[in-house]
Amino acid sequence: MLPAPNSEALSLADVMQSCLASIAGRPNRLGLRPVDKAVVLLVDGLGADSLKARAGHARTLAGAMTGNAVIDSGFPTTTAAAIATLTTGTRPGHHGIVGYSAFDAARRRVVNQLSGWDAQMNPLTWQPESTLFEAAAADGFDAVVIGPERYRETGFSKAVLRGARYESAATIAGRMGRAAELLQQGSQHCLIYVYVPELDQVGHAHGQESPSWISALEATDSEVRHFERALGPRHGLIVTADHGMLDIPSYSHVLFDQVPALIDGVQFVAGEPRCLQLHFAADASVSQRSRVLEAWHESESDRSWVATRHEAIAANWFGPVRPDVESRIGDILVAARKGIAYYDSRAGTSARAMVGQHGSWSPAEVRVPLLRFGAYAA
Secondary structure, eight states: OOOOOOTTSOBGGGHHHHHHHHHTTOOOTTOOOOOSEEEEEEETTOOHHHHHHTGGGOHHHHHTOOTTOEEEOOSSOSHHHHHHHHHHSSOHHHHOOOSSEEEETTTTEEEETTTOOOTTSOHHHHSOSOOHHHHHHHTTOEEEEEEOGGGTTOHHHHHHSTTSEEEEOSSHHHHHHHHHHHHHSOSOOEEEEEEEOHHHHHHHHHOTTSHHHHHHHHHHHHHHHHHHTTOOTTEEEEEEOSOOOEEOOGGGEEEGGGSHHHHTTEEEEEEETTEEEEEEOTTOOHHHHHHHHHHHHHHHTTTEEEEEHHHHHHTTSSSSOOTTTGGGSOSEEEEESSSOEEEOGGGOSGGGGOOEEOOSOOHHHHEEEOEEEEGGGO
């Protein structure tokens, strides 16, 4: 059976939406009390299971892991989709960022959703949902994003961060320090979003069981501990993540292109190694498509969920899906259940150096922390 997410359960879509409501003094899904300034810190790649397993290296973060401190990030468990969910309060079927890479049907190409934006892909139309930063500004509140400088003008930032003032700092300490300064400046109500990509980057390069990952976790925890001291009685902090991670050794790579029956008529491969989204050539016949789907079921069903686009939509994988978003989702999706990653060997070997991976439905990937500090901890 395919995974079927509970649409009523708390998820990443509720986090920033609830923080904005708390600034406005409105009821919210997270039950956050009213504040003047709210900070959302997203630690890229910090899965709840990984944090629990390394609690001794992150005593401030782990100390906030109460009984209601775990939520689902949503599907697919990848940064582009998850951050869009966080900042719009909608799921991928609405905001349209359905994977690490996605199929652009109008131009018959696959586009990287983080770094592949160009003049042919307008951020305002590819992701048309209003952001919560725009909603904050409409309410008369300040909205600030603090992240690395290299993300300031990207297409992805224009798609999911619009409405906020972007400020940059090169280090975790610098970003948290700037957020602390904003808490002390003026009396205007403010929504602050801080992005920390370092943990995810180390995880991809060395794995989340590596000493380097633990060092990055300790550094993040230390900065949260320092920042907590800057929180006033009307300041709230939420620490969360976009996804967790699994370490996938090279011997667990599946070179799917070496089985002809799995790629017959497949023209485009999108998604990510733990959640392939396969798109057929426009002239692929119905019988050809059926044979390929059957071949994937026969070959991979013991270790992955194999679904057609329509099955995945019916199972609520992407939430309600707008008609113009449907074609971005693969004709066939292959989401890993076990500790494997799928690769197309025709694309070369460079991508296969990645150790920490995510994208699918395993608890290690889906479960992320929801940690409350300051006024939100009360």
